[in-house]
Structures are given as C-alpha cells and as structure tokens.
Amino acid sequence: MRWAALGALAVLLVLPNFLGSYLxxxxxxxxxxxxxxxxxxxxxxxxxxxxxGHAAFVGIGGYTSTYLAMTYKLSPWIGMFVGxxxxxxxxxxxxxxxxxFGLRGFYFILLTVAxxxxxxxxxxxxxxxxxxxxxxxxxxxDPWQFQFSDNRYYYYIALGLMLAAMGIVALVERSRMGAxxxxxxxxxxxxxxxxxxxxxxKLAAIVLSAFLTGVGGTFYANYLxxxxxxxxxxxxxxVEIILRPIVGGSGxxxxxxxxxxxxxxxxxxxxxxxAKGGLSGVHLIVxxxxxxxxxxxxxxxxxPYLRGLVRGRRGxx
Amino acid sequence: xxxxxxxxKATGAAAGAAALGFPAVLRAQPKExxxxxxxxVTGPLAEIGQACRLGAxxxxxxxxxxxxxxxxxxxxxxxxxxxxxxxxxxxxxxAERLINEGAVMLTxxxxxxxxxxxxxxxxxxxxxxxxDISAADVITLNVxxxxxxxxxxxxxxxxxxxxxxxxxxxxxxxxNEIFKATGTxxxxxxxxxxxxxxxxxxxxxxIKAHKEQGAPFExxxxxxxxxxxxxxxxxxxxxxxxxxxxxxxITRAVSATLLLRELAKQRVDILGVISPGAPxxxxxxxxxxxxxxxxxxxxxxxWINPLSAKTRKIAEEYAxxxxxxxxxxxxxxSYEAITIMADVLERARSTDPDALVEAIRATNMKxxxxxAGGPVRFNEVGDNANASTAMIQILSxxxxxxxxxxxxxxxLVFPAPKFWERG
Numbered sequence: 087m088r089w090a091a092l093g094a095l096a097v098l099l100v101l102p103n104f105l106g107s108y109l110x111x112x113x114x115x116x117x118x119x120x121x122x123x124x125x126x127x128x129x130x131x132x133x134x135x136x137x138x139g140h141a142a143f144v145g146i147g148g149y150t151s152t153y154l155a156m157t158y159k160l161s162p163w164i165g166m167f168v169g170x171x172x173x174x175x176x177x178x179x180x181x182x183x184x185x186x187f188g189l190r191g192f193y194f195i196l197l198t199v200a201x202x203x204x205x206x207x208x209x210x211x212x213x214x215x216x217x218x219x220x221x222x223x224x225x226x227x228d229p230w231q232f233q234f235s236d237n238r239y240y241y242y243i244a245l246g247l248m249l250a251a252m253g254i255v256a257l258v259e260r261s262r263m264g265a266x267x268x269x270x271x272x273x274x275x276x277x278x279x280x281x282x283x284x285x286x287x288k289l290a291a292i293v294l295s296a297f298l299t300g301v302g303g304t305f306y307a308n309y310l311x312x313x314x315x316x317x318x319x320x321x322x323x324x325v326e327i328i329l330r331p332i333v334g335g336s337g338x339x340x341x342x343x344x345x346x347x348x349x350x351x352x353x354x355x356x357x358x359x360x361a362k363g364g365l366s367g368v369h370l371i372v373x374x375x376x377x378x379x380x381x382x383x384x385x386x387x388x389x390p391y392l393r394g395l396v397r398g399r400r401g402x403x
Numbered sequence: 404x405x406x407x408x409x410x411x412k413a414t415g416a417a418a419g420a421a422a423l424g425f426p427a428v429l430r431a432q433p434k435e436x437x438x439x440x441x442x443x444v445t446g447p448l449a450e451i452g453q454a455c456r457l458g459a460x461x462x463x464x465x466x467x468x469x470x471x472x473x474x475x476x477x478x479x480x481x482x483x484x485x486x487x488x489x490x491x492x493x494x495x496x497x498a499e500r501l502i503n504e505g506a507v508m509l510t511x512x513x514x515x516x517x518x519x520x521x522x523x524x525x526x527x528x529x530x531x532x533x534x535d536i537s538a539a540d541v542i543t544l545n546v547x548x549x550x551x552x553x554x555x556x557x558x559x560x561x562x563x564x565x566x567x568x569x570x571x572x573x574x575x576x577x578x579n580e581i582f583k584a585t586g587t588x589x590x591x592x593x594x595x596x597x598x599x600x601x602x603x604x605x606x607x608x609x610i611k612a613h614k615e616q617g618a619p620f621e622x623x624x625x626x627x628x629x630x631x632x633x634x635x636x637x638x639x640x641x642x643x644x645x646x647x648x649x650x651x652x653i654t655r656a657v658s659a660t661l662l663l664r665e666l667a668k669q670r671v672d673i674l675g676v677i678s679p680g681a682p683x684x685x686x687x688x689x690x691x692x693x694x695x696x697x698x699x700x701x702x703x704x705x706w707i708n709p710l711s712a713k714t715r716k717i718a719e720e721y722a723x724x725x726x727x728x729x730x731x732x733x734x735x736x737s738y739e740a741i742t743i744m745a746d747v748l749e750r751a752r753s754t755d756p757d758a759l760v761e762a763i764r765a766t767n768m769k770x771x772x773x774x775a776g777g778p779v780r781f782n783e784v785g786d787n788a789n790a791s792t793a794m795i796q797i798l799s800x801x802x803x804x805x806x807x808x809x810x811x812x813x814x815l816v817f818p819a820p821k822f823w824e825r826g
Binding site: 106107108111112115210211217218219220222223224225226227228233235236237309310311312314316317322354357358366367369370 | 444445449452453456486488490491492493495496497499500502503515516519520522523524526527528539541542545546548549552554555598599600601602603604630
C-alpha cells in the first residue's frame with residue numbers, strides 16, 4: 087500500500103513534464119477540489135457536521151488576500167494565511183453559535199448556508215470589495231503576486247495544497263481528536279457520556295477546516311483572476327466542494343482525492359465529447375447520469391468500496 | 404546543481420520549442436482554421452449563451468459560403484464551440500481544451516468573470532482572444548497595463564464591445580442630444596439600479612459620465628434595489644418624492660416589470676423613462692407582459708444596425724434558425740466577432756499569433772453589423788473605441804432605434820405620454 091502511494095506520488099511529480107497546458111489545468115482543478123474536499127472532510131466526513139456553506143470560507147480567504155494585495159501590496163503568499171485566519175474566525179463564529187446551541191443535522195446545515203448567504207450579500211454591498219462586480223486581478227505573471235506564466239507552477243502548488251491537507255487530516259485522524267470526531271459522528275450523546283468534549287472538538291474541527299478552505303481561496307482567486315460574490319460565496323461552489331468527499335467516501339483520508347479523480351475527469355470527458363453537437367446541455371445529462379451511477383454503485387463512496395475489494399481478494403487468496 | 408526550478412525551465416523551454424516550432428511548419432497552408440468560442444450555453448445564462456453560439460456559428464457558415472479566407476487559399480473556418488456552464492473555472496478549462504483542439508483564436512465569454520479567467524490562458528498560450536461580449540473595463544486595461552510595465556510581452560486580448568465607461572458616456576451624450584433635439588429640458592433625474600454585477604458598475608459609469616460630461620439635469624436621487632426584488636413600492640415612492648422629470652432605471656427582467664407597473668400605479672408624473680442601459684426593457688416577453696406600460700420606454704443598449712441591409716438579412720436567417728428569436732445584441736456581437744476574425748485572418752495571411760495580433764491592431768473594418776460610431780478599430784488598450792450603444796424606444800410594441808440619427812429607424816417620442824393617458 088505504501089509503495090503504491092509512493093509510486094503514485096512519483097508519477098504526479100514528474101507528470102507535468104509530459105502534459106500540455108490543458109491537461110495540467112484539468113489536474114490543477116482535480117487537486118484543488120480534492121484539497122477543498124479534504125478540508126470539508128475534516129468537519130463533515132470525520133466529525134459528521136455537514137456544512138453546505140464552505141464556499142463562504144473560500145470567498146473570505148480569496149477576498150482577504152486579494153484585497154490586501156491590491157490595497158497594501160501584500161503578497162498573496164502571506165495574504166493567503168491572513169485569509170485562512172479570517173476564514174477560521176468565521177468558522178469559529180459559526181461553530182460557536184451552532185455547537186453552543188446544539189444545532190445538529192439539518193439545522194446545522196441551514197446555519198452554514200445562512201452564513202454563506204450573509205457573506206455573499208455583505209460583500210455584494212461593500213464598496214471597497216468591488217461590490218457585486220467583484221475584484222479583478224491584473225495578470226502579470228509575477229510569482230511574488232502568486233501568478234505564473236506557466237501552468238506547471240500552479241500544478242505543483244495545487245498538488246502541494248492537496249498533499250498538505252492530506253498530511254494534516256492524516257495527523258488528525260491518528261490523534262485523539264480524530265477518535266473524538268469519529269465518536270461524535272457515530273453518537274454524540276454517548277461520546278459525551280464517555281467524557282468527550284464534543285463542543286470543543288467540533289469547534290476545533292470547524293476552525294481548522296475553515297482555515298484550510300480559506301487558504302484555498304487565495305489559489306482560487308489567483309488562478310481565475312477575479313472574484314464575484316455570487317460565484318465565490320455561492321451554493322454551487324459549496325456543492326462542488328462536498329461532491330468529492332461524498333463520491334470518494336467521506337470520513338476517509340483518500341475519499342476526497344479519489345472523488346476528485348473520478349468527478350473532474352468525468353465532467354471533463356462528458357464536456358469534451360458531448361458538448362459539441364447542436365444540443366446544448368447533453369454533456370450535463372451524461373455527467374449527471376454517470377454521477378447517479380457512481381453513487382448507486384458506491385453508496386458509501388468509492389474508496390471504502392475499493393478498500394473492501396482489495397481486502398476481500400487478499401482474504402480469499 | 405539541478406534543482407526543480409531550473410529543471411522546470413529547461414524542460415519547459417524544450418517542450419515549448421517542440422510545441423511551437425513544429426506546428427509553425429504545419430500551419431503554413433491550413434485548409435481549416437479553428438476558432439474557439441466559449442459561451443455560457445448551460446446554467447443560469449444558458450439562453451444568452453445559446454444565442455451567442457448560434458450567432459457565431461452563422462457567421463462562420465456565412466464566411467465559408469463566400470469562399471473562406473481567400474488570402475490563405477480559401478481556408479474554411481471551423482467553430483469549436485465551448486460551454487462555460489456559467490462557471491469561471493469551467494471557462495478556463497474549456498479555453499485550454501479548445502486551444503488543444505487547434506483553436507488559433509478565441510472568442511467569448513459574455514460574463515466578465517469568465518472572460519477574466521480566459522485572459523491568462525490567452526496570454527500564456529499566445530492565442531489571440533477577441534472578446535465578443537463583456538463590459539468590465541479592466542479586462543483589456545489590465546493586460547495593456549501589464550504590457551506597458553514590461554511584465555507581459557504582447558497583448559493577446561482585444562474586445563469589440565462597449566466598455567462600462569463607454570456605456571455611461573454614450574448614455575449622457577445621447578440624452579443630451581435627445582433633449583436638445585426635442586426642445587425639452589428635464590431638470591431632475593432619479594437613478595434606480597439593481598445591485599448586481601451588472602447594475603452596480605453600470606450605475607457608477609452613468610454617474611461618472613454625468614459628472615464629467617455635464618448635462619442639463621441633476622441626478623437628485625440614487626436608489627438601489629436588491630437583485631431579485633419582490634416589491635418596489637417603497638423604492639418608487641422614494642423616487643416619486645424626489646419629484647423627478649425622468650427616471651433612469653437599470654433593471655433586470657423581474658425588476659423592470661415590477662418597476663414599470665409600480666410607476667404607473669403610483670401615477671409618477673414624468674417626461675419619460677430612459678435607461679442608461681439595461682436588459683428587461685425591450686425583450687419580446689417583457690413587451691407582451693407589460694403592454695402599454697412599456698411603450699415609449701427608452702434604453703441605451705448595444706444594438707444591431709437596423710439600417711444595414713446586411714444586418715437585416717442576417718436577422719431574417721437568424722429568426723429562421725432559432726425558431727423565431729430576434730437577432731439581438733448577444734447574437735449580433737458574437738456574429739460580428741467572427742467577421743472581425745475573418746477580416747484579421749484575411750490580412751494576416753497566417754495563423755501565427757504575432758501576425759494575428761499585428762493584423763488585429765491594424766483592423767479598420769467598415770460597415771459593422773452593429774450600431775457603431777465608425778469602423779471597427781482597436782485602440783492602444785485593445786478596445787474598439789467605436790463600439791457604441793444606440794438609444795432604442797418601444798414604439799407600437801416594438802423596440803426601434805431612435806438615436807443616433809445615422810442609425811435611427813423611427814422618430815423618437817419625447818416627452819412620453821403619461822402612464823394614465825395611454826388609453
């Protein structure tokens with residue numbers, strides 16, 4: 087297993103030398119959404135606290151670093167951590183309110199959606215943040231400004247983000263906190279009865295998850311060169327983030343990554359082959375059908391299924 | 404010591420040389436020239452995106468029908484349609500893919516955010532990108548700035564669409580001319596706008612132009628309303644209290660309907676409704692729904708040139724191909740972008756990116772199919788400075804160009820009859 091992982095990593099490291107700009111872009115989005123999915127996974131997968139407002143953290147992170155870069159010439163390399171911290175603060179507020187007042191299940195989901203919407207509306211009305219038009223970043227190709235004239239750099243940054251999130255989540259998974267989170271997910275009342283500080287653990291999870299997602303916001307802004315409240319804080323982005331861990335297997339380390347490696351190529355292939363004819367939207371129907379098929383075949387996610395398959399074979403042999 | 408960066412540079416340079424040098428030979432005499440067109444064909448902007456795609460497709464067919472690119476041995480144009488799904492990340496990926504599939508030029512992308520996401524692709528991969536629709540000034544300005552500061556070598560991004568600034572300037576200019584021609588002198592204007600990525604900059608552009616160019620009227624009140632309003636009675640009451648002579652609304656379909664109904668209901672006594680430029684005030688569905696309430700409404704919008712025989716012919720065919728839809732701003736500008744590209748290719752005699760850029764910069768295309776201030780010419784920022792709007796007015800339930808005079812197909816009616824005097 088370890089060798090397979092190292093092999094995969096080696097392949098990913100040398101891959102850019104063989105890929106054109108287009109495939110690099112595809113991989114960049116695979117890594118990036120896997121990264122965001124992993125950040126979500128920490129709270130939603132391991133802790134069972136489903137957030138449908140994670141786009142808010144992307145937006146806060148992206149807006150913070152972009153605003154600092156445009157107004158104070160602060161490099162987004164530093165700004166991305168400031169953005170992460172800002173997102174973590176928002177996460178703390180949402181977490182405190184939600185967990186302190188014992189919101190669970192649908193009520194917590196609604197709270198996260200509400201906060202994302204509030205952020206979207208507030209930013210739409212803040213003059214300094216470009217209002218509803220948003221912020222536009224000048225393309226200069228200056229590395230200090232988090233811009234590169236070659237997609238390969240973005241590739242390695244996105245890969246680095248994905249691996250870093252994986253490392254952090256792996257550490258959490260093995261720590262006491264990971265065990266607490268799983269216990270809370272399975273039965274919060276029982277875990278509390280056993281002495282788990284459910285409030286503190288969940289709060290820590292949402293703060294960390296928000297921080298990581300916020301850091302990703304800077305990448306989002308500097309790869310797409312503009313931020314609009316409707317896209318950066320919108321529900322579609324939140325859904326995009328959640329889909330990966332759900333399809334790949336939420337609450338597993340490899341889930342978001344596998345999910346991203348399944349979904350992004352699926353979307354891209356359906357786009358490349360079914361979006362050409364006169365009928366617009368066919369590719370979305372194809373993508374949707376494939377998505378339904380994936381969820382039907384792997385109801386608990388692709389990774390648990392694969393793991394079961396590998397173990398089953400070994401057991402049989 | 405070979406670290407990753409030098410390794411990257413070396414391999415990058417080698418790959419770049421291989422990618423660029425080799426096709427240069429192949430590109431000498433192409434039989435097909437591929438153009439990538441990215442539009443929001445699905446998602447919230449689907450209807451617009453489909454209009455754009457059909458416009459571009461028809462233009463390609465029209466050019467091929469008269470012999471393709473003659474200077475290149477009659478090479479045929481091929482449209483590679485791309486769907487941004489109304490998402491910026493998809494817009495960027497699709498642009499990359501279309502270039503991989505052989506697109507030598509790009510056009511698109513309607514939404515300024517999507518266009519922005521495609522700009523670095525065009526710059527990095529050296530593929531000229533002629534923006535067909537997107538008004539945000541920064542799109543071309545940013546690139547021009549980077550080139551000026553030496554951060555980018557060549558500008559590959561150009562635009563044939565009025566910028567937000569141009570919208571505002573034209574609105575004030577046309578209004579001043581109209582008031583003069585009709586011998587009217589409105590003193591008080593109330594600006595009402597939908598607070599979204601379109602309405603906000605549009606209103607700012609109007610206020611800025613008003614300040615810079617001057618007008619006989621004063622903007623006495625500025626009233627924003629949310630993106631999809633459920634009720635505008637308070638806003639209209641506020642506007643009414645300001646005793647306006649004209650109302651300048653920047654709307655979307657829903658808000659336009661609510662606004663006009665409310666203006667009539669509250670019997671707001673004005674000389675007319677003149678929009679600095681907004682959708683919702685001229686579409687067939689809106690006219691059918693609003694009837695005489697929308698009559699005489701003026702709107703400052705990019706428009707097809709009704710006096711051009713060429714445009715009228717395209718419009719007829721468009722109606723046939725689209726199942727009765729109007730050849731409008733969106734389909735029109737997407738159509739025109741392709742004709743400009745064909746003109747550029749004709750003069751460049753090559754698909755080499757720098758030859759194309761040189762040809763784009765030297766463009767001087769007469770008889771544009773859209774209402775314009777003159778031939779298509781790109782200025783130092785990369786915008787067609789002659790891209791213009793037209794003042795249209797709903798007359799006998801049809802949107803007709805009433806100003807500027809060179810393009811007018813009907814005589815404008817101003818002041819407009821009061822809402823309650825329209826029978």
